[in-house]
Amino acid sequence: MLPAVSPVVVAERVTKWYGPRRAVADVSFSIAPGEIVGLLGPNGSGKSTIFRMLTGYLVPTSGRIAVAGHDVVEDSIGVRRAISYVPEDAPLYDHMRVGEFLHFMAGLKGLHGAKARAAVDEAAERLDLVRVMKLTAGKLSRGFRQRVSIAQALLGNPDVLVLDEPTSGLDPHQVIAVRDLIQSLAGRHTVLMASHILPEIEKIASRVMILLDGVLLTSDALKDAAPDFRLRLSADASLESIRAAADAVAGVHDIVAAADEGGRFLVAADRRPALAADLLSALVGAQIAVRELTELRPDLERVFLDLTRQPEAAA
Numbered sequence: 653m654l655p656a657v658s659p660v661v662v663a664e665r666v667t668k669w670y671g672p673r674r675a676v677a678d679v680s681f682s683i684a685p686g687e688i689v690g691l692l693g694p695n696g697s698g699k700s701t702i703f704r705m706l707t708g709y710l711v712p713t714s715g716r717i718a719v720a721g722h723d724v725v726e727d728s729i730g731v732r733r734a735i736s737y738v739p740e741d742a743p744l745y746d747h748m749r750v751g752e753f754l755h756f757m758a759g760l761k762g763l764h765g766a767k768a769r770a771a772v773d774e775a776a777e778r779l780d781l782v783r784v785m786k787l788t789a790g791k792l793s794r795g796f797r798q799r800v801s802i803a804q805a806l807l808g809n810p811d812v813l814v815l816d817e818p819t820s821g822l823d824p825h826q827v828i829a830v831r832d833l834i835q836s837l838a839g840r841h842t843v844l845m846a847s848h849i850l851p852e853i854e855k856i857a858s859r860v861m862i863l864l865d866g867v868l869l870t871s872d873a874l875k876d877a878a879p880d881f882r883l884r885l886s887a888d889a890s891l892e893s894i895r896a897a898a899d900a901v902a903g904v905h906d907i908v909a910a911a912d913e914g915g916r917f918l919v920a921a922d923r924r925p926a927l928a929a930d931l932l933s934a935l936v937g938a939q940i941a942v943r944e945l946t947e948l949r950p951d952l953e954r955v956f957l958d959l960t961r962q963p964e965a966a967a
């Protein structure tokens with residue numbers, strides 16, 4: 653489905669051949685501003701190739717890609733201003749101090765003097781790097797290297813950030829920190845991130861695309877998993893009174909009592925951003941004490957396995 657607002661990334665029927673090897677086959681998708689989109693696929697499925705084409709480092713064999721309205725082939729300078737790439741291994745100059753490195757990268761992005769200082773200070777603040785600015789990059793932990801790599805990508809305030817396996821090689825604490833960080837970027841930036849780890853991408857992305865052997869099997873696996881939006885509701889009230897209160901909320905399809913225990917219900921509804929808030933205010937308006945109202949994540953694993961087991965049926 654195409655997003656309602658003007659997309660910031662558009663790929664139309666993109667194919668890439670490396671000599672006789674086809675790495676990406678007829679891939680089309682679009683991404684709306686502020687989305688966090690996950691690109692999930694096993695090793696060798698073509699994720700990095702798509703990223704290199706989006707960022708203007710590789711030219712598609714056929715098809716068209718535009719980022720923030722700039723065509724990747726005709727206006728690669730415009731594209732490079734609008735998009736930043738954080739490769740998997742967070743390459744840094746190990747002998748450089750973090751502050752020095754960020755200033756160096758700001759210069760490469762055309763930022764100088766006061767503008768460069770302001771951009772570096774803001775990125776250091778946002779990525780919590782102020783206390784390591786004087787350390788050389790070689791002394792940093794894997795988690796801090798990843799932060800520095802994301803900080804350099806934020807210099808110049810790009811519309812789109814592309815992150816290749818951003819949590820690979822991190823310990824569990826660092827994974828959580830980087831995950832929170834990526835979620836905090838949503839809204840101000842559009843994020844496209846690759847992973848071959850399903851539970852990881854599921855926790856971060858608001859939309860998941862699945863790639864296998866260069867073929868895009870779905871551009872919204874979460875929606876395929878559950879056409880409806882499902883919420884879990886805990887409240888001190890009867891099913892009848894909850895149904896009566898929710899009657900006035902547009903998009904609520906059904907409410908059933910959960911089998912396990914009293915006071916817990918499942919709500920099926922349209923996937924509408926304000927739905928939970930509307931439902932909550934209707935319940936509160938009806939004097940119903942709500943203990944919990946949370947979105948249930950659909951079973952992405954099942955969709956992934958179905959699609960990747962039968963690519964010819966789904967492609």
Ligand SMILES: Nc1ncnc2c1ncn2[C@@H]1O[C@H](COP(=O)(O)OP(=O)(O)OP(=O)(O)O)[C@@H](O)[C@H]1O
Binds near residue numbers: 696
């Ligand atoms: N420069 C290249 N020359 C020839 N073949 C390549 C080149 N780069 C990638 N490939 C091949 O293209 C296919 C897609 O590779 P790509 O690196 O895009 O996949 P990926 O999903 O990013 O994998 P990974 O998760 O391992 O990084 C693979 O079969 C790979 O071997």
